[in-house]
Amino acid sequence: MPKDKSEGFHSAAGLIRYFDQEDEKALKVPPWVVVFLCIFMSAAVIIATWQWPT
DSSP: OOOOTTHHHHHHHHHHHHHHOOOTTSOOOOHHHHHHHHHHHHHHHHHHHHHSOO
């Protein structure tokens, strides 16, 4: 008899339920802050390599 293919869904369903829950006490960062920090860090690395070449 072939093995039932629905077993994978049951194991993934637990992960989906886990990630759907949001913690009210969690730190919430707006997306624009992440974009700004990436641009700022990139600029800092470029300036540092220009200022202090190896």
